Amino acid sequence: MNRLFDKSIVLACCIAAAMGLAVDARLVAAFCLGVIATSASEVAREEHAHRASEAASYAYIIAAVFVPPFMPFAPLAFYDIARRVRRERIWPALAIGAVFVCALVADLRGGVLTTRTLLLTAILSIAATLLSLRTAQLEREQKRMRRARDKLQERALALEARNRDLADRQDYEVELATLAERTRIAREIHDNVGHQLTRASLQTEALRVVHADEPGVAADFADVKRTVDEALQ
Template sequence: MNRLIDKLAIVLICLMSIVMSDSFTAPVIVTLATLTVSAAVQLMTGSVLAAVLIASCSLLCGVFPLMLCSLPLLLYDALWEKKWWLTVPALTVLTKLNMLSAEQLILTGAAFAVTIIIYKRVSNLEETVSVLTSLRDEVAGKNRQLAEQNLRLAAAQDNEIHLATMKERNRIAREIHDNVGHMLTRSLLQSGALIVINKDEQLKEPLESLKTTLDSAMTSIRESVHDLHDDSIDLKKVLEDSISTVDSRFKVTLDCDVSENIAGNIKLCIIGVVKEGLSNAVKHSKGDRINIIIREHPAFYQLMLEDNGCCTEIKESGIGLKNMSDRAAALKGTISFTPSQEGFKIFMSLPKS
């Protein structure tokens, strides 16, 4: 659009000199011819035909001197084509300058000057816009990289906080178990001994009540310790640690997609089955790849562990397979073992409590 506006300004200056011609038809023909060629050149920017059209019209100036008055418009197109020298053939008009009036030559010279000034202004403006666009794109790219880096840092920080929380829960569980648990155990033993040696019937009931209270406290402490310990288990980290101990001939991949609030007994079951499955694969599989996939669904969890070693049948139900079955059954889940030519697959499904 800016280029069309600039060309309109140039055309108006050219018309001022063209209309000074004594002829009536020549200005119309020259104007229409120049406008047509200029429009064609703009449509075919960068083509050989565009360059030929500009050079041909420039050469016609030597035949029709009035064409010189419209040449600034073609010079503008030539400058955009980066081929200003295409207007050089117009110098052939020098032998016929006497056919143009002084006013026409002055206006034509002014048109040439305006054309060059407009081109310089617009080209510099477009260059500036191009630079600013590049800077904008670069800044946008940097902002995206910074946002991604911030997300990574936030994720790493959250992970560190999570691990620190898990360690603190483990420490508290150990403290309760080692200190309070032992003290309650000693108190239970002492109360039991007192009940045995007591001969006073009036103390029998209070001692029984004390022992019951201590039993209840011990049960509550035990449950709390188990809950703290189970919650402090980082499922993915434990699995990764287990994978790191697998024989180097296996390439093990882990795809674990579960939430952090998974129940402790579910975690322990998955960890136990994965460890047993990895151990069996190392002992019996002749493959070199193990894939582990863990998924959380709205109502249940799924585990799939498979290797690529050839296994057509399960020769015997070893203790390892039985342990895995018992773990799944204890949580009302199901587990299956599928041997095939492509490998051995363990598939377990555990309902959410």
């Protein structure tokens, strides 16, 4: 969207620079080819399409050197060249820029185009190049921000998953602690009951011995002791 907005402004300025020139087939062809070339660069997605679009931009500048009516629309081509220029490939861009400047000077001296048109073309070419470089930097910053945002989202999701694991682990540990406490209480109850039953068994046996001369009572204590002993097993 930023590129389309920039190119709309550059194209409007190019049309303003071409005002006053004779409208002939060459000027119409320059306008149409310039619009087609700059539009093709926006729809290019694959690497070979990018290279073809870049070659078309260079070809348009070369055409402007030899065909003066192409001059006013050259800033569109410079915009596309600047968007893909890299440090390791800056020399072709500088070379085509130098050739274009020489052509501007030659056209100015030869009176092929008006001074106004050539001056506006030079200013627009510089402005379009700087605008393209600024937009390229803005796009790189946006990509960097998106990558940083994606990384932060990934970290947030990872931390959320880790927090869920920790919460589940804490719940599990609480459940284990509860079960351990219940087991301890049950063991204490079991030991206490066993101790009490043992005492009851011993006391019953003692009472049975004491009442040995009373067969009925002794038999009752024997039954009680037998029941207590069964409970202890």
